[in-house]
Amino acid sequence: GDSVTQMEGPVTLSEEAFLTINCTYTATGYPSLFWYVQYPGEGLQLLLKATKADDKGSNKGFEATYRKETTSFHLEKGSVQVSDSAVYFCALSDGGNEKLTFGTGTRLTIIP
Amino acid sequence: GAVVSQHPSWVICKSGTSVKIECRSLDFQATTMFWYRQFPKQSLMLMATSNEGSKATYEQGVEKDKFLINHASLTLSTLTVTSAHPEDSSFYICSASPPRGLAHEQYFGPGTRLTVT
Numbered sequence: 001g002d003s004v005t006q007m008e009g010p011v012t013l014s015e016e017a018f019l020t021i022n023c024t025y026t027a028t029g030y031p032s033l034f035w036y037v038q039y040p041g042e043g044l045q046l047l048l049k050a051t052k053a054d055d056k057g058s059n060k061g062f063e064a065t066y067r068k069e070t071t072s073f074h075l076e077k078g079s080v081q082v083s084d085s086a087v088y089f090c091a092l093s094d095g096g097n098e099k100l101t102f103g104t105g106t107r108l109t110i111i112p
Numbered sequence: 113g114a115v116v117s118q119h120p121s122w123v124i125c126k127s128g129t130s131v132k133i134e135c136r137s138l139d140f141q142a143t144t145m146f147w148y149r150q151f152p153k154q155s156l157m158l159m160a161t162s163n164e165g166s167k168a169t170y171e172q173g174v175e176k177d178k179f180l181i182n183h184a185s186l187t188l189s190t191l192t193v194t195s196a197h198p199e200d201s202s203f204y205i206c207s208a209s210p211p212r213g214l215a216h217e218q219y220f221g222p223g224t225r226l227t228v229t
Binding site: 004006036038041042043044045089098099100101102103104105 | 116144146153154155156158161205207209218219220221222223
């Protein structure tokens with residue numbers, strides 16, 4: 001079945017540091033890939049997405065590129081801010097249906 | 113943006129009792145709602161998918177008689193944990209999808225922490 005493997009946390013970085021959160025996947029078809037973010041006390045929000053190989057999703061300074069050859073969708077940001085502190089989930093949807101398969105989530109803490 | 117609320121945000125109940133959790137889409141109609149369960153340091157696990165006016169579809173291994181789901185209107189779905197036991201303690205999250213929504217068009221509630229003593 002489908003699965004998502006995500007970098008374990010927690011991750012603690014200083015403000016303005018470079019961020020990478022690794023995500024790899026296993027899927028039988030041609031999945032769409034997503035990153036969700038969960039701020040304290042709030043529901044998950046879609047951060048960015050990519051629907052086919054070599055697509056780059058981007059939002060709020062975050063980027064992730066759909067790499068079919070390495071089955072990866074790593075999340076990056078060049079300069080993190082304290083407000084980026086949250087839990088980040090990598091997810092996939094296979095075959096265009098509505099179901100999402102999530103990774104375990106990575107807690108990110110940015111210190112000033 | 114689309115807002116989904118859950119009530120209560122946390123609940124403590126005694127073993128053997130039943131607990132109902134509500135999920136509401138506040139500013140859009142949700143033809144499909146999803147219920148997830150999350151254990152500490154684990155991913156969100158889909159429990160069931162519910163469509164308004166029809167029976168929920170449960171994922172493999174989820175007891176439908178224990179986790180009763182009702183999606184009676186386009187803005188409300190409820191999850192009832194019947195005869196709760198300590199192993200049912202978990203974080204329950206719902207999401208709602210608008211008509212003809214795709215997977216990423218799920219809007220998530222903030223979750224409900226259930227503790228069974």
